[in-house]
């Protein structure tokens with residue numbers, strides 16, 4: 001059985017502290033099983049350091065560092081954030097800028113202008129350093145699509161993609177775009193996500209948990225971790241008419257290519 005690459009996780013999240021031995025004990029046992037690699041995605045300059053620490057402790061852990069749209073108003077300044085990120089991105093196991101993007105879901109989220117400013121500057125950083133970007137888009141599909149259109153040369157992972165299948169088709173015209181599927185793919189209402197899974201070619205799809213969030217069925221609502229990845233893989237295999245082994249192999253190969261590992 002080929003091993004899985006979890007391309008989006010947050011093992012530094014305090015929810016893992018409730019487990020015996022915390023995230024470290026969990027990761028140790030997962031790496032002995034079906035997990036080969038994890039990309040932990042930061043959401044601020046603060047937890048970018050936690051991402052680095054995980055990458056230093058575990059051979060299979062890699063990191064994305066960046067400022068999430070919901071956190072951009074908490075940073076000291078954009079310039080200071082970019083400076084911190086740039087230093088971290090020079091380290092060998094910090095392989096992507098992320099998670100960055102736009103989130104218009106909550107009314108009290110930072111102003112759209114500020115979100116777009118952080119998003120643009122971090123995409124420019126990815127371009128400058130020739131590194132991929134991990135993108136979060138919640139209820140901001142049009143603006144995210146337009147902004148990414150200015151960075152066709154940057155490799156982009158659309159994390160837990162939630163846009164329409166038509167938009168996915170547009171994204172995928174660019175060979176530098178990857179679509180990442182989370183546990184959402186197993187949910188009953190995930191009609192659009194299933195449509196997107198149908199059209200994405202085998203060399204452009206990725207798997208992720210977004211743990212501790214988005215647990216797949218039958219663990220929906222519970223604490224998520226990479227050990228649940230096979231449930232999402234099974235659903236993807238069913239949709240694509242492939243075996244779970246093929247899905248594991250393809251998505252792992254794709255992740256290694258996308259993150260230049």
Ligand SMILES: [Zn+2]
Pocket residue numbers: 008010041099210
């Ligand atoms: Zn995330």
